[in-house]
Amino acid sequence: MDDGGLNYCRDIVRRQDPDRYVLALLAPVGRRPALLSIYAFNVEISRIRESVSEPMLGQMRLQWWRDTIDALFAGQSRAHPLAAPLAAAIMRHDLSQAHFMRLIDARSADLDPVLPAAMDGLIDYAGETAAPLIWLGLEICGVSGRAAHDAGWSLGVAWALSGLIRAMPFHLRRGWCCLPSDLLAKYQLDRSKLRQEVSRNNIIKLVKEISETIDTNIEKSHELRSDIDRAAIPALRVAGFAQAYQRRLARFGYDPFDPRLSAQPPFIAWRLMLRGLVGRY
Template sequence: MAASVLGSACGPLRLAVAGMGRRRPPRGLWARARRLPGLAGSGRSVAAASGSGAWGTDRYCLELLRKRDYEGYLCSLLLPAESRSSAFALRAFNVELAQVKDSVSEKTIGLMRMEFWKKTVDDIYCDSPPQQPVALELWKAVKRHNLTKRWLMKIIDEREKNLDDKAYRNIQELENYAENTQSSLLYLTLEILGVRDLHADHAASHIGKAQGIVTCLRATPYHGSRRRVFLPMDICMLHGVSQEDFLRKNQDKNVRDVIYDIASQAHLHLKHARSFHKSVPVKAFPAFLQTVALEDYLKKIQQVDFDIFHPSLQQKNTLLPLSLYIQSWRKRY
């Protein structure tokens, strides 16, 4: 069933792999990674967003996700049928929040939008959601799965704090942001799957942190084009690299060393998450399918010797749907 859904959404899978050019010899596999201590609200009405028909609000969420979070869209397609619409709603909620920072010209407007979503979540738990597609679908998900309000509020609060255009002071600050956004999203996904397990939560914490770090890396070229750099300052200072080096797309060894150290931390989080593999309920595995895309990016950036601006890193992996399906079939993460 999952295969047919994924196939219909993504079209025929093309198995030919093109562009296998010369690769730089990769560095040793993350040898320098440090040890870890311990374990935009649209304002449209439902009618305007979705047209007529009872299916409109869930279709709106699906399309929003397909356009703005394609990897999350693919992963959600492979969830059990009874969990799929709730996962779409949850991820659409995350997309709405993620869009706020780049869609407003003034922080005050961004804060107003965050306040809208805080009130929306409060209203959802009072059974009076606003007539907004994502809000209505999220309300259904909350009712269906008894989702924990605290995780939703954490995502909003952390993204609100992140409205300032400031680089992370250190890697721990980036990890904290990832924990409160990406990991919280995974805790809620586990609840949608009916999983409430300590080992699954530990895995989700590390995968969320890896996701946050990789997202920061992947967005660096885009942010640089807008004269912004958010990479952790402590690692940049360690290697004598300034923000201007990234704005100029400098690719000296010390710049690559910064990317190597940050990417190594994401790799280490994935390794920690997989160390719980035997203790995590199989029912939780679909929530962690995004590790496929994370692993793919980390391998690619290693192959280009941590050149964060290499064009190949911006190309969509046409085999990702197939890789996700295989991982789902194997029941691994």
């Protein structure tokens, strides 16, 4: 892999996705370049919505990435600094093309979203935008099997829901809201007026209910731990990150507008490393 491509991956992940940057640094040295390349790919497609002025332009960019993934799997090169490191990861670890395509398709829904009517729809969205990335990480770690796959889905749901809570102020400023209609109705909230709510009590109740879903999915992944090879820990360490953010969310009263919520949990790298030493993710 050329140093320029790897440096590009390292820089974009460090700046745009510092949590996954920590996860990559904690992985074995031989796995880091591939993990950084798939995390950089995820950054590229996930920030398309905020970088375009209309959905059609975003769909065109996503189609470029579909074509690029097709080309890389066909052994062809593409004019993008991420192409070479991503191609190296695909070849070295025999990564699944379907996982890349699922991530792109999930981001396609961001551009012209059909707002979820129920919590199940939000859970599906969360899983589709995060679990395939964990599955790619598992492939990089050389781990397969139903237990690891199911843990990856549960942690994808938990991680994406956690991120949506922390990103809620940013999304609302942009006029975005993916909260399901049934929860908004349950707590008597108007999607168009969430930023103007005088009392945050009902918003806090809604966030707490979503938080319970996060906890449930983390617990599901932990129930599978005995059936998963310890080599999977670098891909599944997102569980420890999600738990740390959950503790902060509870400490700050489940208020998504508390500015302290967006800060990375202190000493998280050390805590995750210690968990890994005892076989926990």
